[in-house]
Amino acid sequence: MRPLTPTETSTLGILTAACLAVLVNTWRSDGEPLFASLAISGIAFAFTYATILWSGEVFMRKGFKGRDLSKKNGGEIPETMGLVCALVYLLVLVSFLPFAFKSHIVASTLDAGYDKDRILEGGGMETGRFLHRFPLEKLASYGFAYATLASTTILGILDDAFDMRWRHKFFIPAFAALPMLALYFVDFGVTHVSVPVPLRQYLGVGELIDLGGFYYVYMGAISIFCPNCINIMAGINGIEVGQSIVIACLILLNDALYLFPAAHRPPHPAEESHLFSVYLLLPFLGVSVALALHNWFPAKVFVGDTYCYFAGMVFAVVGILGHFSKTLLLLFIPQIFNFLYSAPQLFKLVPCPRHRLPRFNARTGLLEPSVATFEEAQPLRPLVGEGLKLLDTVHIVRVKTDERGRVTETSNLTILNLWLVWRGPLREDRLAVEILLLQTGVGLLGLWARHSLALLLFTADNRF
């Protein structure tokens, strides 16, 4: 890894100084926490950008390194650098708390008047400020969000350090999500969902249906799905962190629809939830963009499983604690497609090679679909082979058959390979850009559908 260039040093220095000035000013003038969040995200960006450069050597010395298989003469570069993002993120999330609650601290302090006698007489000494005015439910959300993300980081590190098996690590995020689910259980406890109008008469239910325990299974599934689906849509420079940035921006856009005063007056009842989401996502964008600059083609660092889990869990946390998990899923459509498309290989219906990332053609410098080949000794089950051939005819996969019509080879079942099947060989960064544009387009379409078509299915928009 190289040291910071003078240009980088001065740019990051000026950015940090400007952000610190905004922070101090926001604190003094009791300004909007949003400005503090933006400033803290700027600092998080600068700090992450520099720390990745500084710590790359240490990571490599300790064995956190890998070889880029899609480069002509790729040396080893640091792996697991998403850990830096996670640590900086946790640090700035805590630093933001005093800003988020400044107005309440001042209000409740004035309320109590810091009247020592009164505090002493009332037995209030033990609790300090009088608590009934303080938005403790918000504070608890931050605490448990932090707890969940810190747990995710622990399990990510363990995965990166111990190379866990796929079937073990698939369930890891469920453990990490426990603090969030516990908070939901003891605090919110809402397990009702709105039933789409057309379904009500068939199901014989009213506007709301109480899913009870199943709602926790659903939330657990969300927190397993988000981290894992980012982890499996991987394999080319910049794609893990790129898709995370796109999804974060789309959620922020959705938040803005609720928060932008012109769109909804009077203030939308879900405003607090969406502010929570904004405050969690802005610093996430800060650390992710810094990582993306190092991880973009040609990558100088790898992000590691830690980043994928961490990013996915940030989305799960804002979706679940912000009560918009179904909207969230609309932004994960490419990931959902990729997961379903991968399923035959993940569940071993179709043999799954160790790596499924697109094949690098050293002669052209372009990526081509990688393939899984089937040995004579371990042929495909005939039914599966017929299925693959059927998919081939509608161009959802590319197979090769031998003279007897048996499938001997198929393109690996990932969205990246499928895109290459459709578009032909592409350079690595071109492929990443196109997939990210696809993600953006599908996400925007999803949000449009969510906000304009939802009224056809539900009696009111934005219930969740």
Next chain:
Amino acid sequence: MRPLTPTETSTLGILTAACLAVLVNTWRSDGEPLFASLAISGIAFAFTYATILWSGEVFMRKGFKGRDLSKKNGGEIPETMGLVCALVYLLVLVSFLPFAFKSHIVASTLDAGYDKDRILEGGGMETGRFLHRFPLEKLASYGFAYATLASTTILGILDDAFDMRWRHKFFIPAFAALPMLALYFVDFGVTHVSVPVPLRQYLGVGELIDLGGFYYVYMGAISIFCPNCINIMAGINGIEVGQSIVIACLILLNDALYLFPAAHRPPHPAEESHLFSVYLLLPFLGVSVALALHNWFPAKVFVGDTYCYFAGMVFAVVGILGHFSKTLLLLFIPQIFNFLYSAPQLFKLVPCPRHRLPRFNARTGLLEPSVATFEEAQPLRPLVGEGLKLLDTVHIVRVKTDERGRVTETSNLTILNLWLVWRGPLREDRLAVEILLLQTGVGLLGLWARHSLALLLFTADNRF
């Protein structure tokens, strides 16, 4: 590592089954959370005990291993096994939350009556249960305690994986403690301390003095001190986890003084804080005793820095969020002594060898004080040498001098070596037992002083 013996399997199985039965029963009958906490701690013990045996191999394969220097032919054994304790602890802490808040969940649900229309009309859908009855400040404490301990675990893993330098890792716990300090800042905000009566007229202050920002520095110092002082009172089998168990038991004794109804009626105002402490410490005892059984002489596993940080931070969390950090320090007197006694070597006044653990005499099988020797090329500063000779005359250290009276060698400045200077060579387990008895005795004395002598200095007992 060996598999579980049939006796172990059946004992752990019966224990787990019994604890599960207690848990189910407590849940059904809305029993005291204390029983749930005891049952969960039992499960934590069984789970930790078994997982350490199961995962030892994996840890060793990944390079987390070390050689026991105080054994005749010590092979390599797994290192960092305290990580298992930390992970199990975090898991059971979350699992305990529904039990801790069961009565409140029921109460607030009944209160709201789960009246769907009322919830909908009142806009309460977003928040579910009505919040004003729910003890959210307690819930936030658990969330931030978890957040702090998870952060400590992350930094402990990084320390164990990256072998950080002493001067860097000294400050690690301060970062991990940030969530707790942030909670304290935005939620409690009590920065007043009682002034001892005799000091009031000299300082010209009243009963309370507001330390403001200095109180946060003080709390930060506590959270740096507790983890580090357990980490430096180390080096023989069972001492890290043994001292943690003793301290935890002493804190529980102190909690019992507040909670036991016979001692204080009506219920003490600090009861909630001490229940919080009990609920955090019982599962800690569970995982620690399990680790101790594997780490006791002759050790089958090492605990690692992760455990020391984790244990120290558990104490810091209960002391700070439970508002009895000064009492806590009374239980750390041997650690405080060890830290002050070590200071000349920690701050390089006296040369500090890589390891300061007692020296194993392979001939006798006993431990003797280890020594730091001073080369002719790098002699001691004369003043430091004179100081050491002075300490030697009062038997606080053992030095050797050359014919010109210059100090050539000193026993290493740790409480373990000092004890060996006083008591002569001891077997490793004997030394551990004696130091733990010392810890127990001094702690009991401290608690007695705290509760019987405090009235001489303060106008009321148990203010904090």
